[in-house]
Amino acid sequence: MSMSYKSRRRWSIFLLLVGLPLYVLVAWAIMGALPRLPILIELLIYAFLGVAWALPFKNVFKGVGKADPDETAETE
Template sequence: MALSYKARKRWSLVILLVGLPIYVVVAVSVINWLYPNPMELPPPLVQIGIFVGIGLLWAFPLKFIFKGIGQEDPDA
């Protein structure tokens, strides 16, 4: 079942205003759990890879909701 343009627009707003901050808190908590001691952090390039991966991880499953939201309503 495909979502209508209005439904996708509403869901994208909910995801960005509610879901993304929750995701950030969870991601930071996981990183703190994996590396509790700041002296044991991996090298900087590995850190960049981890944070870029975590930063993109939320976007791919929700790509269909955000696709075309900035365009005019196709039903209008």
């Protein structure tokens, strides 16, 4: 069952305002617990972590920036 535009929009705002900062804190804690790695490996890990958080939520963010397709067009 697909989500409506309004529910996708609400979930995307929640994920960006609450989920992403929590994810950053968890990623930061994990990277802080690891021993110091070479800079290029750290860069690759941070790049992967920066993209990996959004992959499970691809369908939530899809089309959120566009006009509401469920809303009927008003004619004058």
